[in-house]
Amino acid sequence: MQSSIEHQKLRGANRLQSVDDWGIGGTTNHRRRVAYYEPNDEILTNRDSWTGKFDFLLSLIGYSVGLGNVWRFPYLCYNNGGGAFLIPFTVMLVIAGLPLMFMELSLAQYAGLGPAVLFGRFSPLLQGLGLGMVLIAGIVMLYYNVILAWTLLYMLTSFEEPLPWKGCHHAWTTKFCYSYEEENICLSDNGTYYLRECYANSSMISNFTKVAKRPPAEEFFKNYILQLSSGIEHTGQINITLALSLLAAWLIVFLCLCRGVKSSGKVVYFTALFPYVVLVMLFIRGITLPGAHTGIKYYLEPDWEKLKSAQIWGDAAVQIFFALSPAWGGLLTLASYNKFTNNCYRDAIIVATTNILTSFFAGFVIFSILGFLAHELDTEVGSVIDQGAGLAFVVFPEMVTKLQMPMFWSVLFFFMLLTLGLDSQFALMETVVTGILDTFPKWRRWKTRVVFGVATVGYVGGLVFVTNSGMYWFQLVDKYAANWSVLLIATIECILIAWIYGSKRFISNIEEMIGPRSNAFILFWTVIWKFVTPVALLFILCFNWIQYKPVSYGKYAYPDWADIVGWAIGLLPMVAVVLTSVYKILSDSSGQSIAEKVVNLLKPTDEWKAARGHQFQYDDHGIEI
Incomplete structure (x- = not known):
């Protein structure tokens, strides 16, 4: 076991945060100290975080x-x-x-x-x-x-x-514009409405030409x-x-x-x-x-x-x-x-x-x-x-x-x-x-x-x-x-x-x-x-x-x-995945076979770690639990 001071030395300039809480070890209650080492990482330094609870x-x-x-x-x-x-x-x-x-x-x-x-x-x-x-x-x-x-x-x-x-009385409307509201006005007043003719005293409507109806909103x-x-x-x-x-x-x-x-x-x-x-x-x-x-x-x-x-x-x-x-x-x-x-x-x-x-x-x-x-x-x-x-x-x-x-x-x-x-x-x-x-x-x-x-x-x-x-x-x-x-x-x-x-x-x-x-x-x-x-x-x-x-x-x-x-746009992100993988393999100068390079490159690097560093727990004597 190493003391907390030894851990701190191993991490050089990394910042130590400690929090006292109560834990249970076996059947005996004891006080423990939880220490978090924040990695000295340029990317994580001064990085934003959410300021509100929600x-x-x-x-x-x-x-x-x-x-x-x-x-x-x-x-x-x-x-x-x-x-x-x-x-x-x-x-x-x-x-x-x-x-x-x-x-x-x-x-x-x-x-x-x-x-x-x-x-x-x-x-x-x-x-x-x-x-x-x-x-x-x-x-x-x-x-x-x-x-x-x-x-x-x-x-x-x-x-x-x-x-x-x-309505269909605007400059941007075409002959296909069809307003049901204006149709009702036409039927009540008689007269001509678009490609339909309304007849007085008759419920019959004669369609001279069938056209696709488009509502004014369309x-x-x-x-x-x-x-x-x-x-x-x-x-x-x-x-x-x-x-x-x-x-x-x-x-x-x-x-x-x-x-x-x-x-x-x-x-x-x-x-x-x-x-x-x-x-x-x-x-x-x-x-x-x-x-x-x-x-x-x-x-x-x-x-x-x-x-x-x-x-x-x-x-x-x-x-x-x-x-x-x-x-x-x-x-x-x-x-x-x-x-x-x-x-x-x-x-x-x-x-x-x-x-x-x-x-x-x-x-x-x-x-x-x-x-x-x-x-x-x-x-x-x-x-x-x-x-x-x-x-x-x-x-x-x-x-x-x-x-x-x-x-x-x-x-x-x-x-x-x-x-x-x-x-x-x-x-x-x-x-x-x-x-x-x-x-x-x-x-x-x-x-x-x-x-x-x-x-x-x-x-x-x-x-x-x-x-x-x-x-x-x-x-x-x-x-x-x-x-x-x-x-x-x-x-x-x-x-x-x-x-x-x-x-x-x-x-x-x-x-x-x-x-x-x-x-x-x-x-x-x-x-x-x-x-x-x-x-x-x-x-x-x-x-x-x-x-x-x-x-x-x-x-x-x-x-x-x-x-x-469209296919080129859709597959562009996958092309980035493939090209990046090929580049990583070709740039690896370890002398290993391609299969060995692939296996090693699939593993996390040494930089992969928790955002706030690793967590260590100590008792009151500075001994890691």
């Missing part, structure tokens, strides 16, 4: 609970057996989403490092995993902020009265907001209005992140909680509307037969995987600023539970509104339902024109979308910034400049999405950027930690942070991480491959070269 938890909730909970989950639930969809969704949460989230939170909290540097110490051969995650976050960051630009523009135009997308989105061209090959010009909105979106993100997690950690107290206030208000308003009951019935009515199909399980797995966003780098980045003893296990369970409950509740809100819209249009709920941008920027704007105080509800809804999107954008950008500052720790003195530089590059890179062909590029990057590489990286990460590093060793690291765990805990997570989660990830990969279709936007089919560009 900063991390709210940031994590804001990152995980995003636009997909509102504009994708309800549609999937409706399309996959209604209430029956909750069963596979919960199962996939337990076997895929939660395990990966808990794994990443624990790993980053233990090391106190972001993904760019963490994997270089954890497994040098696979340092590219961290670089790949930063690349994914950077690519997604470019187009994700465009959604915020659309939202800002809609929120500003919502202050006009009447709402600018009401034409407003495509022709006014997007100024959409006929295809991705027709770039056209930059939409100045959208470019200014994108600039405003990046300015908001920069101001919220200019001081890192110290500033963003305070902003999330509003951005993470405000959407729930709006959802409750929309729910109360929605269930009081005529037709709301029908919409909720469509949403919840279970079809148990759907549970027998692979489609429902695949959709549930994909949704929960991308809802919690493992392998994007965001979870690792946020957790790397935690205190060493933070209970990351509790946080993972809280966030995963919050995610599924928010998704479920958002379904009530959306389908009560869709039921009302179907009632107003005298049609089926299935004919008005949409997902993604179609729900947010076409269906909902069309619906609010039929409400009392449409301006109020429109502003409220788009402000909610803005706050939902901001939290996710914070984590994406913070991943990129943390990757830069961890790689070049001396740049921390110029943190604000680094954040400004990343925001500037993000704005310039996002300009392609505000051209006349911007929506086509948006759909292309959205389909490929966070798909194949994310799934492959998550699978490799899981195997690396559970099998190569060892689940037993990893759980031991977790116990250093949050205290001893029961045998049942150890057994459960060992089985989950080593067997269940990798199988679930392979299932998601296979499902995505079987269901793969070339990207399209409505009836527009992309040219072949666009799909090639």
